[in-house]
Amino acid sequence: MSVSLQPEAINVAAEYAELIGDEPGAAVATFTGYVRGHAEGQALTALELEHYPEMAQKVLLSLGKTAVERFKLSRWRIVHRFGSLSVMDSIVWVGAVAEHRGEAIAACEFMMDTLKTDAPFWKREQVGAGEQWVARRDIDIYRRKRWQGEAQ
Amino acid sequence: MNITIKLFAALREALGESELKFELSEVSSDAAPADVAAVKAALANRGADWREALYQPNLVHALNHKVVFTDAVVSEGDELAFFPPMTGG
Numbered sequence: 397m398s399v400s401l402q403p404e405a406i407n408v409a410a411e412y413a414e415l416i417g418d419e420p421g422a423a424v425a426t427f428t429g430y431v432r433g434h435a436e437g438q439a440l441t442a443l444e445l446e447h448y449p450e451m452a453q454k455v456l457l458s459l460g461k462t463a464v465e466r467f468k469l470s471r472w473r474i475v476h477r478f479g480s481l482s483v484m485d486s487i488v489w490v491g492a493v494a495e496h497r498g499e500a501i502a503a504c505e506f507m508m509d510t511l512k513t514d515a516p517f518w519k520r521e522q523v524g525a526g527e528q529w530v531a532r533r534d535i536d537i538y539r540r541k542r543w544q545g546e547a548q
Numbered sequence: 549m550n551i552t553i554k555l556f557a558a559l560r561e562a563l564g565e566s567e568l569k570f571e572l573s574e575v576s577s578d579a580a581p582a583d584v585a586a587v588k589a590a591l592a593n594r595g596a597d598w599r600e601a602l603y604q605p606n607l608v609h610a611l612n613h614k615v616v617f618t619d620a621v622v623s624e625g626d627e628l629a630f631f632p633p634m635t636g637g
Contacts, residue, residue, distance in 0.1 A: 429637060445636070446557050448629060451613035452636075476636060488637050508637060516610070516629075517636025518557035529558045532606070532633035 399456040403479035406486040421493035425500035429488040447478040448516035467503040556631035585618035
């Protein structure tokens with residue numbers, strides 16, 4: 397039931413243990429995102445993640461609360477990194493505990509799809525000798541919209 | 549009657565500033581409170597680089613950490629942020 401914004405690596409095993417606690421719910425789903433080694437066909441050497449700390453905290457907390465209402469979660473957690481990252485570093489981790497697998501899996505997908513477009517983080521890629529800000533992709537907007545206007 | 553302006557990512561880089569104070573009375577009166585559009589217009593007067601950055605397509609406006617449209621009313625002590633579409637996750 398919490399959010400962590402952190403520069404350090406995500407300890408996935410510790411996060412998972414903390415999420416399930418002493419009594420794992422019937423259904424536990426998690427998602428871990430890693431830094432891809434390529435961007436539009438070019439090798440990526442590093443990634444810088446800028447964020448707006450106060451707003452990111454609020455948006456992600458609100459997102460978790462919405463996921464609880466929508467998917468009847470008993471527990472959830474969102475961890476997002478900022479700062480300098482290397483290829484194959486973990487960048488984001490979400491976890492959801494529910495009564496059934498459908499809700500737990502959907503909650504992770506909902507949290508990921510929503511945070512991609514709504515949480516104030518910006519990626520800057522180092523590709524070869526150059527650097528570029530990552531542009532929002534249409535697929536991310538599409539995936540976010542799928543969750544709007546659906547039956548609760 | 550100050551508000552805080554924050555700029556992030558490509559906007560921060562293009563304008564060379566991440567945070568500045570803005571005197572709200574420049575664009576508002578008791579009879580006509582300022583909205584985000586008015587603050588933006590005043591900031592755009594700082595130069596072509598500001599104008600270009602603040603009127604780029606898909607610019608996001610956040611008032612006190614919430615995404616808003618440009619008709620949102622701005623009050624003393626508010627924090628108004630401008631940034632490009634978010635690309636986290």
